[in-house]
Amino acid sequence: MTRLRAMSLTPAALLMLVTIAVPLVIICVYSALSRGAYGGVELPWTLENYGRLIDPLYGGIFVRSFVLAGVATVLCIVMGFPLALFIARSGARKNLYLSLVILPFWTSFLIRLYAWMFLLRDSGLINTVLQSLGVIREPLPLLYNNGAVVLGLVYGFLPFAVLPLYATLERLDQNLLDAAADLGARPLAVLLRVTLPLCAPGIGAAAILVFVPCLGTYITSDLLGGSKTILIGNLVQNQFTTARDWPFGAALSIVLMMVAVLLLLTVRRRGEEFL
Amino acid sequence: MEVILELRGLAKDFPGHRAVSEVSLDIERGSFFSLLGPSGCGKTTTLRLIAGFETPSAGEIWLNGVRIDGLPPYRRSVNTVFQNYALFPHLTVRGNVEFGLPRARDAAHRVRQVLEQLQLLEKESRKPAQLSGGERQRVALARALVLAPDVLLLDEPLSALDPQLRKQVRAELKELQRRTGVTFLFVTHDQEEALALSDRIAIMNAGEVEQVGTPQELYQKPRSRFVASFLGEMNWVDGVGIRPECVRLSCEEGRRGTITHTTFLGPRRHFTIRLEGGEVVTAQAPAHAQHHEGEVVRVSWDLADELRFSS
Numbered sequence: 194m195t196r197l198r199a200m201s202l203t204p205a206a207l208l209m210l211v212t213i214a215v216p217l218v219i220i221c222v223y224s225a226l227s228r229g230a231y232g233g234v235e236l237p238w239t240l241e242n243y244g245r246l247i248d249p250l251y252g253g254i255f256v257r258s259f260v261l262a263g264v265a266t267v268l269c270i271v272m273g274f275p276l277a278l279f280i281a282r283s284g285a286r287k288n289l290y291l292s293l294v295i296l297p298f299w300t301s302f303l304i305r306l307y308a309w310m311f312l313l314r315d316s317g318l319i320n321t322v323l324q325s326l327g328v329i330r331e332p333l334p335l336l337y338n339n340g341a342v343v344l345g346l347v348y349g350f351l352p353f354a355v356l357p358l359y360a361t362l363e364r365l366d367q368n369l370l371d372a373a374a375d376l377g378a379r380p381l382a383v384l385l386r387v388t389l390p391l392c393a394p395g396i397g398a399a400a401i402l403v404f405v406p407c408l409g410t411y412i413t414s415d416l417l418g419g420s421k422t423i424l425i426g427n428l429v430q431n432q433f434t435t436a437r438d439w440p441f442g443a444a445l446s447i448v449l450m451m452v453a454v455l456l457l458l459t460v461r462r463r464g465e466e467f468l
Numbered sequence: 469m470e471v472i473l474e475l476r477g478l479a480k481d482f483p484g485h486r487a488v489s490e491v492s493l494d495i496e497r498g499s500f501f502s503l504l505g506p507s508g509c510g511k512t513t514t515l516r517l518i519a520g521f522e523t524p525s526a527g528e529i530w531l532n533g534v535r536i537d538g539l540p541p542y543r544r545s546v547n548t549v550f551q552n553y554a555l556f557p558h559l560t561v562r563g564n565v566e567f568g569l570p571r572a573r574d575a576a577h578r579v580r581q582v583l584e585q586l587q588l589l590e591k592e593s594r595k596p597a598q599l600s601g602g603e604r605q606r607v608a609l610a611r612a613l614v615l616a617p618d619v620l621l622l623d624e625p626l627s628a629l630d631p632q633l634r635k636q637v638r639a640e641l642k643e644l645q646r647r648t649g650v651t652f653l654f655v656t657h658d659q660e661e662a663l664a665l666s667d668r669i670a671i672m673n674a675g676e677v678e679q680v681g682t683p684q685e686l687y688q689k690p691r692s693r694f695v696a697s698f699l700g701e702m703n704w705v706d707g708v709g710i711r712p713e714c715v716r717l718s719c720e721e722g723r724r725g726t727i728t729h730t731t732f733l734g735p736r737r738h739f740t741i742r743l744e745g746g747e748v749v750t751a752q753a754p755a756h757a758q759h760h761e762g763e764v765v766r767v768s769w770d771l772a773d774e775l776r777f778s779s
């Protein structure tokens with residue numbers, strides 16, 4: 194039995210080792226080397242790549258990435274919670290609604306972002322319709338700003354918030370809600386004093402599942418944010434492509450990942466204290 | 469005798485079946501009243517109708533002279549002790565007990581009083597997961613009683629406890645009811661529990677009330693075969709019911725039969741006897757009764773102890 198288990202785990206473990214652990218080590222090593230003239234890395238060893246992060250230019254990009262990812266996360270949870278609650282209470286139709294939530298995954302995220310570009314750009318559907326209706330004269334600046342990036346992130350990651358929230362709400366003991374009403378709590382009080390606190394683990398999971406990929410995103414900001422809205426993800430990508438500064442890109446990745454892990458640990462600890 | 473809770477023709481239909489049908493009951497203020505019946509008889513649904521978790525399909529519920537069947541649960545002056553207690557896992561014992569209490573000046577005092585009464589003061593900062601089954605049950609009681617409800621609804625509150633504890637808690641429950649004077653409406657499928665605790669019992673079967681009375685009335689004068697079989701043990705001979713404790717064993721008079729089985733029950737002993745007509749009768753005798761399996765005996769009983777039912 195133990196041998197069978199070990200054998201069945203081997204492919205996944207190997208895949209993780211080769212595609213995650215090994216590259217991670219390579220990134221770590223690269224981040225402490227010097228920049229090669231035509232890309233790549235060279236000796237000597239140095240910590241200068243980490244030192245450069247203090248530059249306010251990068252600080253600004255970090256802050257913007259955190260703010261946009263944070264706003265997107267809050268929006269996903271605020272919008273996802275009622276939706277998850279609705280699905281959890283819709284009885285036999287649960288599975289239908291859940292499939293609808295997952296339906297967007299059937300199309301590539303890239304294609305869906307291009308669709309948003311066609312909707313939002315100056316000559317896009319929204320502006321054209323508004324102009325032809327005479328509501329506006331000049332096209333609204335819908336694309337290439339922070340708002341467009343947040344919209345893209347919320348659109349892309351809402352299902353990641355809905356699913357864990359749904360899982361928690363689904364398991365919520367109906368007796369507890371009855372008990373709260375029995376003890377005199379009105380529906381809003383039941384929501385605030387029982388449902389929400391008991392969903393804290395689900396909210397934490399949803400927050401991590403949305404926040405971490407949002408923090409590292411680069412496609413969404415690249416396509417919908419344009420050159421004005423550079424996020425950490427774009428910065429990292431730049432270092433490995435046009436800037437040809439692999440060590441600095443590696444250092445950025447490491448710092449980003451450490452922040453994400455720290456957040457994860459904090460949320461998990463808070464969750465354990467709670468129950 | 470003042471009626472505090474009155475059910476009039478209460479009914480509840482679920483898709484495909486009628487859970488409660490034409491239930492009418494008067495429950496006296498300060499009494500310990502039990503709804504007793506097998507699982508699926510509608511007793512818990514009746515309780516949920518009174519609490520307001522279900523809406524009746526027909527009938528009325530009157531509490532203290534006010535009709536409450538249209539009110540939401542949070543506006544009814546009844547509180548429930550749930551079968552699994554339904555304590556809020558994210559709150560401490562104190563948090564659970566304070567949950568329903570408005571922030572009045574004497575709130576802290578009342579919480580303290582109830583915690584003390586139920587011996588929970590030392591546990592007040594624990595979470596439900598850190599409590600024993602008996603303690604959880606007391607928190608559920610404290611949480612409801614602190615609100616001084618007109619009627620306390622208890623849904624099989626002892627069934628989650630292990631048998632050792634159950635008898636002790638049963639006595640405490642009765643004592644608590646006497647001391648607080650709160651009307652208890654107690655739902656159970658355990659006839660022994662109902663007999664030991666109740667001032668009055670309503671026996672339910674298939675959604676209807678079969679009979680209402682004191683434990684003694686129900687045991688001695690059951691009005692239907694169902695009530696007779698459900699409360700205590702009953703032999704059926706020639707369509708007549710006879711309790712095991714009324715059956716006499718002797719060598720001289722009565723019908724002949726063979727002892728097929730003896731069961732030692734501590735203070736007494738049960739003999740299972742196959743009569744010559746093929747019917748099986750259980751007789752209760754003192755533990756020291758000297759009969760053995762395979763022995764041919766005669767069984768008899770007084771005519772006055774026979775229970776006859778029309779159907």
